[in-house]
Each structure stands twice: as structure tokens, then as C-alpha cells.
Amino acid sequence: MLRYVTIKIDGAFIRAPRGTSVLDTAIEYGICIPHLCHVSGLTEIGACRLCIVEHEVAGRARVTTSCTLSVQEGMVVWTNTDKIKRLRRNIAELLVAQAPNSRAIQDVALRCGVREVRYPFRNQDCVLCGRCVRACAEIWQARAIGFVGRGKERRVDYPFGRRPDFCKQCNYCVQLCPMTITPCEGPMKNGEERLCGNCESQLMAAEENPDGCIWCQLGEGFQCGRYV
Ligand code: SF4
Ligand code: SF4
Ligand code: FES
Numbered sequence: 001m002l003r004y005v006t007i008k009i010d011g012a013f014i015r016a017p018r019g020t021s022v023l024d025t026a027i028e029y030g031i032c033i034p035h036l037c038h039v040s041g042l043t044e045i046g047a048c049r050l051c052i053v054e055h056e057v058a059g060r061a062r063v064t065t066s067c068t069l070s071v072q073e074g075m076v077v078w079t080n081t082d083k084i085k086r087l088r089r090n091i092a093e094l095l096v097a098q099a100p101n102s103r104a105i106q107d108v109a110l111r112c113g114v115r116e117v118r119y120p121f122r123n124q125d126c127v128l129c130g131r132c133v134r135a136c137a138e139i140w141q142a143r144a145i146g147f148v149g150r151g152k153e154r155r156v157d158y159p160f161g162r163r164p165d166f167c168k169q170c171n172y173c174v175q176l177c178p179m180t181i182t183p184c185e186g187p188m189k190n191g192e193e194r195l196c197g198n199c200e201s202q203l204m205a206a207e208e209n210p211d212g213c214i215w216c217q218l219g220e221g222f223q224c225g226r227y228v
Helices: 022-029 082-098 103-111 131-139 172-176 197-208 217-222
Strands: 004-009 012-017 052-057 060-065 076-078 146-148 155-157
Touching: 004 022, 012 022, 052 082, 060 082, 082 103, 103 197, 131 146, 131 172
Parallel strands: 004 076
Antiparallel strands: 004 012, 052 060, 052 076, 146 155
């Protein structure tokens, strides 16, 4: 039997099934908490840290990733405090610097209010979000790919670097990868901080309605919840 708890997110009382994450609860209620590594229904690994929120523990505010935080009766959560906005903007900036060639990452950065990036661009082709690895293991039960290496060498690969026979060739890993969405021409190129019209309007929408959906490619492409 489903048991429900009542929590408060940004002042709104919300009933949610016990065991649900704060992120899923917020999305279901129509509050967009920026996120990247989260895929509904898959195990959460808290890799991107974009979904941080503040919640009250013993009278003190604590910063936690909302995808790994389960709802509890009486929990109080804030998704958009000044502290959270500052931390999240910095995380998003670092993500753009890591992989500026992803529309999904540009979008999530706009949602976080990023107008320019202060870090050197590294043009990596993977941000280690683990979406592909978890989808392969948990949806297809294939485990045909996984993380290998440590530190700067960490990457996603096949066992021994070769596609195994048990890969189902479903292509789901590619579909879920935020790096496969073509970036727009405008923003966040090295030495060129101009935002294109589309990005400007997304940024304005995010600033006017910090909890709202800006129809980012992550939502449209990856079905983050109700916004498809
Ligand atoms: S194509 Fe292969 S590696 Fe990719 S999700 Fe499917 S089974 Fe896994
Ligand atoms: S290959 Fe894509 S989906 Fe997989 S961990 Fe890297 S960025 Fe994420
Ligand atoms: S969505 Fe929560 S840490 Fe990435």
C-alpha cells in the first residue's frame, strides 16, 4: 500500500508517496529543479550535482542533491535560495566548460542563469553523467558498457574496449546521452559570450519564472517528466 507524506517545497505543501525523491516530487508538481544525470526510473547516482536544494535538518539548512534525497514527513525544501542559485550557476558553468558542444548542457546552464563561462573550455565528449551506463544495465540488463579508469582517465567504455556480443545494439545509450544534442551557434563559445535570440528568451523565461520549465532539450529529448 502506498503511504504518503506531506512536504513543503518553496512554500507549497505537496503530498508525495513515501520513498519518492524530492526531485521527482518537484517535477511532478511542476517545479523544475535543474538536473542532468537524473533519468526517471533509473538508480540515482548524484553525479552532476545540478539538482542541489536546501532542506532543513534539526533547524539548520543543509545543501543536498534532490535526486538522492527521499521525501520525509514534514520536510521543508527550498530550490532557489541565493546560495543554491550561486552554487548551481557555478556547477553549470563548469559543465559548459567541460563540454560546450552539447545543447542539453547549454540549456541547463541557461536554466541556471549562466551568461558567460569563466573557466577554460575543455571540449570533452563525455561528462560522466552515467545515463548510458545505468540505462544499459537497468533497462536492458545488458551491462555492455561501464565506467573504466580513474580521475582524468575515467570514461565509459565496453569491456576490454570492444563491443561485446551481448550488446543488444538498441542504441539507447546514445539516445540518452546529453552529448548527442547539437549545440546552437550562439552562446558559450570560446571568446564569444553572445547569446543567440533563442538562448536569450530561454534565459529571460528562467529569470522570470525560476521554478518553471523552459522547454529545454533535456526535457524534450530525455522526457524528464511531464514536459514532453
Ligand atoms: S546499444 Fe548496447 S551498450 Fe548501448 S544501451 Fe543498448 S545494449 Fe547497452
Ligand atoms: S557517454 Fe554520454 S550518457 Fe554516457 S556518461 Fe558520458 S555524457 Fe553521460
Ligand atoms: S540530477 Fe541530481 S545530481 Fe544529477
